Structure formats: C-alpha cells, structure tokens
Amino acid sequence: MRILIAEDDQVLADGLLRSLRGSGYAVDRVETGSEADAALAAHEFDLVILDLGLPKMHGLDVLRRLRGRGAAVPVLILTAADSVEQRVKGLDLGADDYMAKPFSLQELEARVRALTRRGLGSASSLIKHGPLSFDAAGRVAYMNDQMIDLSAREIGLLEVLLQRAGRLVSKDQLVARLCEWGDEVSNNAIEVYVHRLRKKIEHGPVRIATVRGLGYCLEKIPS
Ligand code: CA
Numbered sequence: 001m002r003i004l005i006a007e008d009d010q011v012l013a014d015g016l017l018r019s020l021r022g023s024g025y026a027v028d029r030v031e032t033g034s035e036a037d038a039a040l041a042a043h044e045f046d047l048v049i050l051d052l053g054l055p056k057m058h059g060l061d062v063l064r065r066l067r068g069r070g071a072a073v074p075v076l077i078l079t080a081a082d083s084v085e086q087r088v089k090g091l092d093l094g095a096d097d098y099m100a101k102p103f104s105l106q107e108l109e110a111r112v113r114a115l116t117r118r119g120l121g122s123a124s125s126l127i128k129h130g131p132l133s134f135d136a137a138g139r140v141a142y143m144n145d146q147m148i149d150l151s152a153r154e155i156g157l158l159e160v161l162l163q164r165a166g167r168l169v170s171k172d173q174l175v176a177r178l179c180e181w182g183d184e185v186s187n188n189a190i191e192v193y194v195h196r197l198r199k200k201i202e203h204g205p206v207r208i209a210t211v212r213g214l215g216y217c218l219e220k221i222p223s
Contacts, residue, residue, distance in 0.1 A: 016049065
C-alpha cells in the first residue's frame with residue numbers, strides 16, 4: 001500500500017508519516033499543491049491524504065485535476081474545523097472522505113483502512129489464502145490462527161502478495177508498492193525482504209515462488 005500525504009504543516013505531516021509507516025504503509029509526502037499535482041500525475045498511489053490549504057495550488061484544484069485525469073484513487077481531504085463549505089466542495093469534486101483538524105491519528109488510521117479496503121473492492125478487512133490470513137485493519141498476519149511476528153516492511157510485502165495471491169507480482173510492482181521516494185530500494189533489497197518473509201511463513205502449505213527474471217507468486221502447495 002502506497003500513500004501520498006500532501007500537507008504543509010511539518011508537525012502534522014511528521015506525525016502522519018510516523019504513524020502510517022509504523023503500520024507498514026509506504027508513505028511519500030509533499031508540501032505544496034503543485035508538488036502533489038505533479039506526484040499524482042507521475043505515480044500511482046493507493047490512497048491520497050490531501051490537505052486543502054496548501055501553498056502554490058489549492059487542494060481543491062489538485063483534486064479537480066486528479067479526477068479530471070480520470071484517476072479513481074481514494075482521496076481523504078483534511079480541512080480546517082470551520083470550513084463546512086470546503087468540505088462539501090471537496091466531496092462534490094470526488095473526495096471519498098474528510099477529516100476536520102484537529103483529529104486523532106487513531107481515527108485517521110481507521111479511515112485510511114476503510115478507504116484502502118474500499119479501493120480494493122472488499123467490504124471485509126480480512127484477506128485469506130490457505131492457512132495464511134492478513135487483517136488489513138489491525139495490520140497483523142496469521143498462519144493457522146497463530147500471529148506471525150513481522151516487521152512493517154514484511155507486513156507491506158505480504159499484503160501486496162496476498163492481494164494478488166496466485167498471480168505473478170513483478171519486482172517492479174513490489175518496488176512501486178513498497179518503496180518511498182529517496183528510499184534506495186533496489187531489486188536486491190526486495191530479494192532480501194522476500195527471503196526474510198519466506199523464513200517466517202514457509203512452514204505451512206504456502207510458498208512464495210520465484211518466477212525467474214519476472215517476480216514472485218504466492219502459491220498454495222498442492223497436498
Ligand atoms: Ca495547510
């Protein structure tokens with residue numbers, strides 16, 4: 001899951017980054033509306049957290065341009081407490097949800113989970129594949145109902161593989177989903193994460209198969 005945060009308030013942005021990264025999301029941040037516009041035109045995200053009061057281009061214009069390009073990515077707008085009018089405008093322009101400042105990070109994370117779930121077209125937060133399951137809401141994975149101890153990066157990786165279980169996921173797709181800008185994550189690093197995740201999940205009837213030169217595939221081992 002890759003999230004873009006467009007927020008010019010440094011303290012708020014830092015809090016959001018820490019909290020979401022700690023839950024295993026890959027998060028990029030921009031400070032101005034024009035940067036947000038450029039980032040959204042060039043990269044694919046799973047969710048956008050968009051402050052409306054941004055320098056250089058208003059958040060509503062960023063949103064208008066995003067939807068104008070036909071992008072369906074879920075957008076959560078951040079508004080000032082008293083700006084009912086902007087909230088309504090944002091929702092009319094295609095925002096999926098809003099939060100009025102100040103808000104609790106806990107509530108924001110709950111809305112992020114709901115929106116990313118909706119983005120995947122699923123009403124439930126549980127993704128299952130054989131004995132493996134992942135609770136996207138709690139950000140925890142289970143093997144035969146036993147919780148697996150995973151790092152934030154491993155959680156992100158497992159989530160991507162599970163969402164496409166049984167299908168090939170290329171290394172480039174993994175890099176795009178898991179890595180943030182300035183994060184020098186090479187294909188080799190992806191191999192290292194996959195290796196670590198394998199050690200933690202491959203004692204059950206599932207495996208992460210390597211498709212040489214192409215990528216990986218989470219499979220059930222036929223019994
Ligand atoms: Ca602002």
